[in-house]
Amino acid sequence: MRSGNLAGLGCILLVALVFPFLVDTYWQTVGILAIFYAIVAASWALLVGYAGQFSFGHMGFVSLGAYASALLVQWLAIPIPLGMAGAVVLSTIVGAGVGFICLRMRGPYLAIFTMAFSEVLRIVLLTENEVTGGAGGLEVAPLFHTRSNLPSYYLALGLLAASLGIMSLMVASRWGLFFRAIRENEQAAAAGGVRVVRFRVLVFAIASGFAGLAGTFYGPFIGILTPDIGSVDQMGIVVAMAMIGGAESLPAAVLGAFFVEWMYEALRAYGEWRLVIFGALLLLTMRFARNGLLALAWNQAVRVVPAWRRTQPAGGAAE
């Protein structure tokens, strides 16, 4: 890994670890939400940016994970972590299923189908309100029985680290190569021996599993779930996060999530205008900086490190 990247990541990690102690509880909550979105955005970036599977159904898996976890705990009286695990397994399996039935679809068709899937799920969750609480919401028992945000924060951070770690390992391995090959040219990938069916299903399963994981954390943290979590607007926020950060890079998508979530809070005074602003930002990014605004900025910034090292007195080996 380039020294610039390593230094940058190190800084961010440090800040992330001490963050809760630097801010008040309001911003701690914001931070936790940012981490939640980061997991969602990163897994979306894996699916869409890396493997080229254009899905607009990602938030459907987040809500599936959230509701499944909450309902499992409610109905079976099992401890929350077990409910979470079960919900993650469910999301992964459903994700694999969606990936499988979508095998013949590509590009806009896939986007439309997955969007429809997500909407159908949302409508069902909304309508079956005896089970799910509908628009009024489903109350979810919290994980930690303390007023402090710290346990939630570090759990979230841990989940993010684990998710990013697993996804990054995948991306660096030959699987990552195959995902990219499928994205670049599915026909050539098949002619090259890549098991397209297997890897398309796999990437859907994995991305949906992580989305579901994020959902299972969300419920207990917020305390109440509504079907809105799977709405198109929520999908739009995640899309904006990943694209503004840089959809072809997982860390960039994470930073995009942090950035957008921060902006969402910082611009709280603007109320409804925020989504308009994000929409506009997304459009500007697509129009002028397709690989992501932040990815662009990061690449410029990390050049500073090698340049700085070169100005140090000689002694070490060349870069």
Next chain:
Amino acid sequence: MAALIEAIGLTMRFGGIVAVRELDLAVNQGELVGLIGPNGSGKTTTINMLTGHLSPAGGRIQLRGERADGLPADRFAMRGVGRTFQITQLFSRMSVLENLLVPGLVRPHSTWDAARRQARLHLEFLGLAALEAAQARTLSGGQQKLLELGRALMLDATILFLDEPFAGVNPYLRDEIIRLVQQLHAQGRTFVVVDHDLEAIQRLVHRLVVMSRGQKIADGTVNAVRDDAEVIRAYAGV
């Protein structure tokens, strides 16, 4: 001796049109076969079926004696069937080396080092070694065709289907491709080459198969086929 790859009664339909009709074609180990015919005669469709990119509507495909029709393209590739495309299909934004690493790493026990070494050997052979780090889309048309060949080589393909390798290629590169194919053939590989460049085909192949309107109308040595009246009619009628 069983044919290396064999099509028996192969048929393909697109909507109402029968693109390939009851085709019987056997290619034996070590052959260098040319597949020619007027436009629309079903040559590319046949290749697509014989490499798994299309599922035949009827008939069978035997690969080394085993049923292979209905298998997806990647299964054919893993069984040593390589192909190039009429319009080159590469991983455009990946580097030349990565384009070869993909097929190099599909086998379960392959390692990155071994794949890299093999890829570099093939790039050397194809004359593309200097372009290893370049993005595939920056290559010239001819270089891209060679890279596609490299992809098939990385699969240790024993039979290679080349779809119009000479299309739009300058005479120097054409000779280069002929030379490479002959070299690879001498190493024991089997080739089926589709092209409209009859001069190049005649220089290259020993056996010529002619298709017209989805059917095989001639199959023999170059000389025999050239004088075949039906073949002449088929080409003239276009």
Next chain:
Amino acid sequence: MLDYILIQALNGLVIGVIYAVIAAGLTVIFSILKIVNFAHGEVYMMGGYFGFFAIALLGIPPFASVIVAMLLSFALSVLFERTLLTPLYSPTTERKGDYGILVTFGISILLRNLAIILFGPFPLRPPSFFSGSFSAGPILMSWDRIFAAGAGVVMLVGLLLFLSRSAWGQALNAVSQSRESAAIVGINDRLVYTLAFGLGGGLAGGAGALVGPIYALSPSMGLVPDTQAFAIVILGGMGSVGGSIIAGLLIGVSEGLFVALFPDPSRSLAYAQAFSLLVLMVVLLFRPTGFFGRAHAAME
């Protein structure tokens, strides 16, 4: 009971005409720009509001407001096309399909939330085109619905005539078949793209203005027609205007029948929305090229 089914089917037919108009607009955009417009439902929504404010602020009679709505929607679409879609025509833009999806998706978010701010989140109902209802035997239908269907038919016929008879319409056809060939014969393809996107938007906006008095306007009213339009366009065969018209009517009627026949009335309306989504998913699964479509190039 039969009367109820008949009425629902007729209502479905009316709404089917509206769907057909929306879908026809989407088809025009798709055949010429080769992108799927995720913002189509939002232009439909804006058209509805344009119509409302034309009446409220300018005192235009309701049925003329439809024309104003169409013109303004046309203008809005042209604005977006000029500012955001031009990379689609440049050979250096990669992955144009993805770009089209993301940009139009972004536009939809922008418009929907802008509408919430400008018009408020609560439904608004424009005044009726014609008050009262028509009744004959068991059939009872408001004049608004009849007008909407009629105006929709006029729009569709107009569109078909435009595409087949006028010079610009034929230019659109030419570009939809082959951009390069069209350019060679001297058709200004840039202008055709703008026209196509504007025309598609104009149709959607007109449809929005027509349904305003019937179903009321709200900022999120475009979401469901959006996916319905996709279902229709795919069912009718992407690229075939005639196909989308037929499919639109079919979906409208089936939706009406669904509502009538669904066993649980308290859920029927909610699941009616899911119905067209499910139709869409089923069509995508089994007949991605639709029933009437001509073979079209891959959308990537």
